[in-house]
Amino acid sequence: MTPSEIFRSHAREYGVSDDAVTRILWNVQPAVHIDSQDPEHVGPDAHVVGYIGGLPTMPEDVPWEEGKQFVASLDLAAVPRQAMDDRVPREGHLLLFADTEYFYPEDGPLSAVHVPPGVPMAERAHPDGAEEGVELLEHRVMVLQDPEVWGILGWPTQEEEPLVLDDDPLLAAAIREYQELVPDAPVVRRGDATVTLRGEKLNPSDDTDAWGEAFRERREEAVIAVRDAPEKFDELHLRALTEASEEEDGPALCLVELAEANVWWTGDGEVTWMIRPDDLYAGRFDRIVSGYFC
Structure with missing residues (x-):
């Protein structure tokens, strides 16, 4: 079964209608919210999922290019899964790097490396080609904050909590139906964590319109189409994601988002490691596609 079929089966067990499930799968992006803490303040019961800054632990044959700042290492096996699969593997480590200079998204300075489980890793003292150490980000521990959050493609502009989806009542009704029927249903919330794994990126700018009326129209067509053929959902959804963007490769989804201060020592924006849907799947x-918003 595909991840969407598994989620649909899970929701059906609690009586959630297929139409509601299709609308949720179409617009919702599952997220894991993570906090960063001073190592001295991490309690014994903290659920640690990785670290930010300091020296990276990485395989010997993985390059650490000079001019690239090591940002973070996520222990993917330590990150819980939720009912809606975010498509990120739960094995190995995800290493994040960024250029050491301030940048704009089109400069393409962000990169990621997935290290499969079982690959030997050791602490690296400095980037390849550098004769001595480089300035490092402050070492902080990543601690699980909320393992099951839903973000929405095309967030409305209002900031109130709980979120009111006045411009999309069908999606709002679908989410309410799921939350009323399924125990411990995820909270729908904008990213307010230091680190967000998946979810909908906070960069509103160019992408908000992509998930507007035309994207919702495709969703309602899919609602009808998958009533008798739920196996068609993934194909229809990926096609709509691609059509929603003017870019040849389709829109980019959030892989990981960090507070800017955890990437370049200072700043109050968000830095996003984004990924094309086909690459994620x-x-x-x-x-990686770079994103930045302040």
């Missing part, structure tokens, strides 16, 4: 992390 295939588990490829070597074509």
